[in-house]
Amino acid sequence: IGCDRTVRRDGSGFGVAWQGYSSGVGDLEYAFVSPTGALLGTHVPISGHGSISWVEGSWTGSVLGFAWQDSRSGNWDVYFSVVAPDGTPIATALQLTSLGTISMAPSVVWTGTAFGVFWEDNRDANYEIYLALVSGAGARIGSDLRITSQSAASRLPSVAWTGSEIGVAWQEARDGNLEIYFARLDGTGARVTSDTRITTTTGTSEMPLLGWGSGAFGLAWRETAAGYINMQFASLDPPGVPFGPGVIVSPGTTVPSEADIAWSPSGWAVVWFEDRFSNREILFELASPCD
Numbered sequence: 001i002g003c004d005r006t007v008r009r010d011g012s013g014f015g016v017a018w019q020g021y022s023s024g025v026g027d028l029e030y031a032f033v034s035p036t037g038a039l040l041g042t043h044v045p046i047s048g049h050g051s052i053s054w055v056e057g058s059w060t061g062s063v064l065g066f067a068w069q070d071s072r073s074g075n076w077d078v079y080f081s082v083v084a085p086d087g088t089p090i091a092t093a094l095q096l097t098s099l100g101t102i103s104m105a106p107s108v109v110w111t112g113t114a115f116g117v118f119w120e121d122n123r124d125a126n127y128e129i130y131l132a133l134v135s136g137a138g139a140r141i142g143s144d145l146r147i148t149s150q151s152a153a154s155r156l157p158s159v160a161w162t163g164s165e166i167g168v169a170w171q172e173a174r175d176g177n178l179e180i181y182f183a184r185l186d187g188t189g190a191r192v193t194s195d196t197r198i199t200t201t202t203g204t205s206e207m208p209l210l211g212w213g214s215g216a217f218g219l220a221w222r223e224t225a226a227g228y229i230n231m232q233f234a235s236l237d238p239p240g241v242p243f244g245p246g247v248i249v250s251p252g253t254t255v256p257s258e259a260d261i262a263w264s265p266s267g268w269a270v271v272w273f274e275d276r277f278s279n280r281e282i283l284f285e286l287a288s289p290c291d
Contacts, residue, residue, distance in 0.1 A: 013040065015064045015085060017055050028052050028068055030087045044087030047079065058110040060136050063090055065115040067106035070095075076104040078119045082138035091138025099123050103130070109159045109166055111187040114141055116166055118157040127153040129170055131189045145189040150174050154181075160212040162238065165192055167217050169208040178204045180221050182240045196240050201225055205232075209270075213263025218287070220249070220261045220270050231256045231272050233287040249285040250274065256283075 013034045020029035020043065028047035032040045051071040058065050067080045077097045082090040097103035101123040109116045115134040120127045129148045133141040148154035152174040160167045166185040171178050180199045184192040199205035203225035211218040217236035222229060223246065232246035249270050250256045259272035268287040273280055 013085070015057065015059070015083075017046065017057055017064075017066045019052055019055065028055060028066065028081075030066070030083060032085050032087060041086060044083075046081050046083060046087075046089070047093060052079075054105055056106050056108045058108040058115060060110045060115075063136060065108055065110065065117075065134065065136075065138075067096075067108045067117050067119075069104040069106060069119075073098065075100060076102050078103045078106050078117065078132075080106075080108075080115070080117055080132075080134055080138075082115075082134070082136065089138075090136075094134065094138065094140060096132045096134075096140070097121065097144075105156050107157045107159045109161045110136075111161055111166065112163075113187060116159065116161075116187075116189065118147070118159050118168060120153075120155045120157065120170075126151065127155045129154050129157045129168070131185075133189065147183070147185070147189070148172070148195075156207055158208045158210040160210045160217060162212050162217075167210055167212065167236075167240065169198070169210040169219060171206045171208060171221075177202065178206045180205045180208045180219070182210075182217075182219075182236065184240060193240065198234070198236070198240075198242060199223070199246065207257075207259065209259050209261045211261045211263055211268070213268070214265075216243075218261050218263060218268040220259055220268075220287075221246070222256060222259070223248075228253060229255045231259055231270060231285075233261075233268065233270055233285075235268075235288075247287070249287055250283065 017030045027045040030044045054069045081093040103121045106119040117132045121130045131145040154172045157170045182196045207222045209220040220233045223232045230248045231250035234246045235243045254276045256272040256274045262269045270285045
């Protein structure tokens with residue numbers, strides 16, 4: 001049994017991490033898979049504990065970094081581990097948060113010099129986005145950085161590295177309903193821009209997924225409008241300005257969830273779960289870079 005998974009490509013295959021139970025107890029498990037999909041080696045436990053979920057990761061060019069939320073302390077905290085492509089730990093897993101508050105929904109990016117681990121945190125009496133930097137050797141760099149400062153809850157960060165800056169998208173209701181916001185940071189987490197509101201509908205815009213490819217950001221999110229809930233997609237230029245309004249990529253009448261995006265030379269691949277066919281299935285849509 002496995003769920004809450006993430007896949008990241010390295011130089012010769014794919015590193016796959018998920019919440020699994022192959023050892024009889026829940027754990028964050030890892031496997032290395034060839035480009036053709038063949039399992040290379042065996043499943044490797046990473047987290048050493050069962051109450052984990054929301055797995056995210058990034059590839060440095062030589063090692064993989066994975067973040068997850070974990071309730072072993074009695075509330076949700078964010079943990080991080082660096083592993084070699086074969087699953088060998090580079091360092092002991094880090095507990096990045098330990099304040100007794102709720103820290104969850106991590107998103108990870110490699111900046112070329114450090115991992116940037118973002119998450120939502122309610123230590124400030126409402127949810128804000130925080131960042132911790134971790135070296136490629138698995139050592140924490142400095143203290144937590146608070147990225148957002150709003151009276152409304154800022155949640156579900158999603159991040160992408162452009163080669164020189166970090167793009168971060170999140171959901172927030174500062175304007176009365178949930179909308180998607182965006183900002184650019186440098187590699188240390190310092191602000192390059194102020195917040196930009198990306199969505200402007202009267203419906204609910206939530207659950208952003210951000211990526212970078214071919215000189216532009218790709219952004220997918222879930223939108224509630226006109227009685228329907230759909231996945232939408234838009235391309236943003238490097239400063240973060242949309243090329244146009246969001247386009248619907250899931251035209252069904254059932255609720256999409258757990259989406260992800262990835263860039264290819266053919267365009268942006270958007271995948272999500274949906275119960276459109278009387279049971280839960282994975283759906284795919286290829287979005288144009290100009291959407």
